[in-house]
Amino acid sequence: MAKIDKEAEREKLRLQFEKEAKSRESARVMSSLLLQGATMTRKHCKTCGDPIFRQEGKEFCPSCKNGEQITTGKNVDAQRGQVEREEKGEHLIGVRSAILDKIEDLTKKVEEEEDIQKMKEYLSAIKEATEVLQAMDEIGE
Numbered sequence: 001m002a003k004i005d006k007e008a009e010r011e012k013l014r015l016q017f018e019k020e021a022k023s024r025e026s027a028r029v030m031s032s033l034l035l036q037g038a039t040m041t042r043k044h045c046k047t048c049g050d051p052i053f054r055q056e057g058k059e060f061c062p063s064c065k066n067g068e069q070i071t072t073g074k075n076v077d078a079q080r081g082q083v084e085r086e087e088k089g090e091h092l093i094g095v096r097s098a099i100l101d102k103i104e105d106l107t108k109k110v111e112e113e114e115d116i117q118k119m120k121e122y123l124s125a126i127k128e129a130t131e132v133l134q135a136m137d138e139i140g141e
Contacts, residue, residue: 009116013123017110023130024107026050029062031100040093044137051137096136103129 030051034040038055045052045061052059103126110122 006116013116013119016123020126024103026063027100027103031097031104033062034093034097034100040096096133099129099133 030040030053033053033055036055038053041052041054041059043052043059044050045064048061048064050061050063053062106122106126106129110119110126113119113122
């Protein structure tokens with residue numbers, strides 16, 4: 001009878017893991033962009049809510065590719081003010097990158113783990129790390 005409960009629990013975790021697949025993929029893409037030198041801005045995509053990135057003078061949403069804009073010199077003062085605000089949060093990018101890396105590592109461990117209790121621990125850690133990222137986004141707004 002315990003085996004049936006174990007299988008039901010495993011299936012429940014598998015379904016939860018599948019639901020979070022899009023979030024993990026977004027995190028993977030974002031961490032890759034950060035490693036390539038892109039900057040995560042304080043802006044968020046109006047379509048999907050993910051952070052807007054800046055790379056080579058272009059701002060874009062890495063998830064839905066919406067809102068791609070080429071930065072021009074027309075609004076220099078506005079851009080300068082925005083850059084100053086973003087620089088205040090630049091030190092958090094390293095923290096964000098480390099958290100995203102840990103989420104990716106934990107995701108791989110969940111995929112490989114056989115022990116239900118360990119899977120729960122990893123998923124709990126992923127959830128907490130995601131909550132920290134959300135709190136960082138709220139601070140950055």
